[in-house]
Amino acid sequence: MDLLQASVNDKYLALARTVRHYLMTRWLETERRQTELQSKAVAYLSAEFLLGRQLDNSLLATDLEEIAAESLQGLGIELDELRTVEVEPGLGNGGLGRLAACFIDSLATLDVPSIGYGIRYEYGIFKQTFVDGRQVEQPDNWLELGSPWEFPHPEAAVTVNFGGHTEKTADDDGREVSRWVPGWSVEGVPYNYMVPGYQNGRVNTLRLWSARATKAFDLQIFNAGDYTEAVRAQTFAENISKVLYPEDSTPQGKELRLQQQYFFVACSLRNFIEDVLPAGYDLHKLPERITFQLNDTHPVIAIPELMRILIDERGWNWDEAWDVTNQVFAYTCHTLLPEALEVWPTSLLEKLLPRHLEIIYRINKDFLARVRETYPGDEMRARHMSIIAESPERAVRMAYLATVTGSKVNGVAALHSQLLRDKVLKDFSDMEPEKFTNVTNGVTPRRFVRLANPGLSGLITEAIGDGWVTDLDRLSELEPLADDSGFLSRFREVKAANKARFADVMEARDGIRVDTGTMVDAMVKRLHEYKRQMLKVLHIVSLYEQVKSGALPIEKVTPRTFVFGAKAAPGYRMAKEIIALINAVGRTVNDDPAMQGRLTIVFPPNYNVTLAEKLIPAADLSEQISVAGKEASGTGNMKFALNGALTIGTDDGANVEIRELVGDENFFLFGMSEPEVERVVSAGYEPASFYDKNAALRRALDLIASGAFSDGRRGEFEPIVANLLEQDRFLVLADFQSYMDAQARVDTAYADQDAWTRSAVLNVARTGFFSSDRSMRDYLDRIWHAEPVSIDVSSMQG
């Protein structure tokens, strides 16, 4: 095709194919080396990988950016223009999925043989739009314009069975064994993605599975002459990988969801055992070759699947199979919300995976025998610890199954792991304390500093060299520069340039104007009541009310741009109401001439990884304000701190560790601690008493209830107000005053720009700990015990 006729998308695709071609040699070499050495690898099983755009990351990993930009320029093409056409694969909901993407990046960069296994959803997380300020979901057709980063392998499809029943038969030795007679099956087609390490020649694989109808199935029906039925069957099969469930931190409990989970782990185990391991490999030695890390409970059905393979397909006895299964799985828990722990009704498992249910029953029987042996006579304990819940309906507690089976169980921040041991999984931790460990989350410095913040990266590299990109602890070398006025002013210039860039993006993307002279105060994360976007809204409404009532002179208000980014699960009513309220407050405040240049609210729709990469480097203040004891870790908090935003936050999740590292004087702490929350709740929390006692809070809530943000319609936000006054599960009202006070401290601190910038620099210098490279080293030391294997790039051609 003639270049003149090529669309921007054509050019983007051409560039992507060129880069991936370059990576291909390294990919093949990585695989060759693994086949040769057969060293221990890590398989990260995750229902979500929220990858973000691939082009930039690949250019960075290959160090091809400059060459690409120059050669494109020679052709009259701007690299920047091509970057912007890439549609990010949104194959995840939020933190959990993005964490998986950071982890595989770090594993590749650390030269660890590893493979990611997940689902190639045809539709990722929905595209969020606002209609009259209310969230409306649109399908995310991310494959529409072609997907140059994936390699489909239809020839390597595997079959996955479902349904049917089990039969008791006798084996050769006359022992009774159970046999699964499945009712139907689908095929899983692997789509491989390259996961390049940072300039080290290693290219690992992310293998995502796509479902299609089996040939046999089709053929049977076609032969019977029923064309429409055959096509229907195809659609039925393809449904399995059709769409990502948009629920976040809540279990979905739907049959299709369980189908997705079993589908991808069954494909992955089969792939690993039959294609990755050498032919004839003795599976008794499996623990020498692999750890399957279970990313939350979504892949936990892999446990009975491996037992089934070993016993039913390989003819092993139970104890042998259990011994190996125990050693190869480890489980990461990502939540503290009891309602978010997945349970599957036994009735559903019976229908979809009857053999697996039998295996789970047997695991439970053996486990409970162990509990009774350890705690004779303590029947209550046995009942509490049972993998099978008896009410409200008989169901399998997937977190318990994972805990009982896994070699290790970890939480994702120090406080979270402590609360798992003390509360969520207390009985299990009492029985097997050595099983429990912590690995604090991390984020990849490649994507979230080096790529997202070229200005800051340049400044850091100039000061301390570029070693920090793969050794983030080296950021501590910046510490002395926090007192260097020249450095501080350059740091400030970078922040200003990042704000200007963010403003440009907002203008181009959404037609939203951002005043770059204001403090950028950002709260971006899924909309969830426990994360308390409402507390942020009350802060804004209170400031607005105080100005309007004359209590606060406008000149005293620190000019701020409040940036929200948040998707609500489509079925989560209250979350959607809160989105509508934020937009309503935004409209009123932004349109009020009295607020001009002082208080502005921007809420770009469809917050995603791509937008995060532009916003985070521009932020001054990072809002991490969940009620203590609910946010397992948070990872946005780390990204902001690493980019020089100061945090206003509760003692929750990884905030605790951030504050410890940056120091109290560089962090705005507020709110009740987890034990305080616990005490208030158990004493019988009465939110209305806070409303009665606190005039500012009362005025803010009254203003919302008065219809001031809804054209006088008083009932509009009644559900939100009533919920706060009557229930307030997440103690928004109880923490209001403390939050307002902390925000006042923010204003005071921000007024001294030198001191603020110094704090910002110290945030960068002291948060190297939050590299996902460090998280991976912790997993390697404490859980996986796999070794790096370097790839020799010297002989490779471009």
Ligand code: GL7
């Ligand atoms: C989460 C936690 O809510 C979040 O705090 C954590 O940082 C993340 C990664 O460990 O996992 N758990 C969860 O279910 N989702 C998360 O983001 C969706």
